[in-house]
Amino acid sequence: MPPESGSSISDAEWAAFVQESERGIPASAPKEPSARARMVTERLREQESRGAKPGGWRTTAPLHEREERESRRRRRWVFLGLPVVVALAAVAMRPSLLPGDPFGTGEPKAAVSASPLPAETAAPSAAPDSVDPERPTLARPFAGSPAAQWADGEAGIVLPKATPVGSLSKAQVEQALKQTGKLLIDANLDPATLRGGRPETALAVIDPQQKDLLKLLNTALSKPDKDHDPLLMFSRFDPAELRLAGDVVKTRGRMTFKAGERASVVVHADYTFVYPVVRIGKDATTEVERTIIRRVLDVELYDPAEYVVTPGKITVTKYDENIGNSACEIYDGYLHPEFSTTEPTGAPATGPTTDPYDRSQSLDENREAGCGVVSRT
Structure with missing residues (x-):
């Protein structure tokens, strides 16, 4: 998923990410670059022809020096990192998906339907387990109980x-x-x-x-x-x-x-x-x-x-x-x-x-x- 306008990720970083991802994804996965990736790649070529060197965190060490020792870790990142990118994008669009509404969006939290307990037939062996420390409200007076x-x-x-x-x-x-x-x-x-x-x-x-x-x-x-x-x-x-x-x-x-x-x-x-x-x-x-x-x-x-x-x-x-x-x-x-x-x-x-x-x-x-x-x- 390409970065949106205003993202802090530079074109160079995105191109390097795409290149690394393609090397880490199995051969059976699609390799056709996105329109965004092709545009970024073309821009980098133009910069190179002019002698310009793009900056970014990937220039701190040559990529070929790290490939061998990081190949296994990079594959792990491709496998785990792409879902995380998708999840972060989803949260950016809907912050209320995070528990507790940490950004104060004010969106009401959906009531969780608790399965009723069977009737008590003997003294329980211990106190009930602790539950999420939610504050009771008029709509949910037994929340957190x-x-x-x-x-x-x-x-x-x-x-x-x-x-x-x-x-x-x-x-x-x-x-x-x-x-x-x-x-x-x-x-x-x-x-x-x-x-x-x-x-x-x-x-x-x-x-x-x-x-x-x-x-x-x-x-x-x-x-x-x-x-x-x-x-x-x-x-x-x-x-x-x-x-x-x-x-x-x-x-x-x-x-x-x-x-x-x-x-x-x-x-x-x-x-x-x-x-x-x-x-x-x-x-x-x-x-x-x-x-x-x-x-x-x-x-x-x-x-x-x-x-x-x-x-x-x-x-x-x-x-x-x-x-x-x-x-x-x-x-x-x-x-x-x-x-x-x-x-x-x-x-x-x-x-x-x-x-x-x-x-x-x-x-x-x-x-x-x-x-x-x-x-x-």
Whole structure:
């Protein structure tokens, strides 16, 4: 491909390149010189007839002195160099072909379609691999996140196939699984709950016999403080400050069940939710940040023939959470993700640095007191 007008390659250099290329290309390749090459060659002949000596980097050493020791390297250059010349020409015409748009052309980067992961059936052996450190945008709120391959919302909460357990029938076990799913969905995915609304469905599936738990949750929703924090079970953002970037929350996790010790079925749920949000109101921008929450719940459904319980309702025996990217020591009942363009809020982090996407360990392992920092969002 001949050099374009304005190229820094001289006619002499181009002619020498063509001559060397022809010597390095196998005999089966075409040898007909291009019109540009013939023009350059004719110009060089005219210069020689006038006694003019063309300058250029190839005059620093006679070509015939280097031919023998460089013949192998030259053939390698012809084979590899010509594709590089073509590639460079293509990049010159379309700089956006380079990753990351280094020349600031402003051309939008095409979204990479990530293949969805299969449903999680057991604890992973390690944290997800690192991905390209792309910044999330309104168009691609999960860019640069392992969650790009996770399921969307409720699709990530897959109920296992129910079977009879102890004195409980298949239908009763299935009811326990469905009630647990309802709690998770309403507490972490329902748009009204995320906007700070009251999660009525989640509260309704809990057995009214759990008076202390329901009292704590109701107080936390109406008058949150350090001892009554709704974030222990519900995901909520202040609707006056934040909104979701799009309408998708990414979900990954699993649900299992086993026979309980007291004529019951124990359902174990372990899920991570990823929320991309943007600021609204007086601080509105298009900057997207993500908050990641992992929730672990154990619930039981007791055999009503053996215990005084409300049939069809579940008893929450454990609720634990790990929240990534939310200001420390703020107890107003809302999540407060940190944005890179604003000053940090809340108390300084005192806990360890953790990967919020790491689902390979239980929340009980290596847990340290104090609000920590996340290694990625």
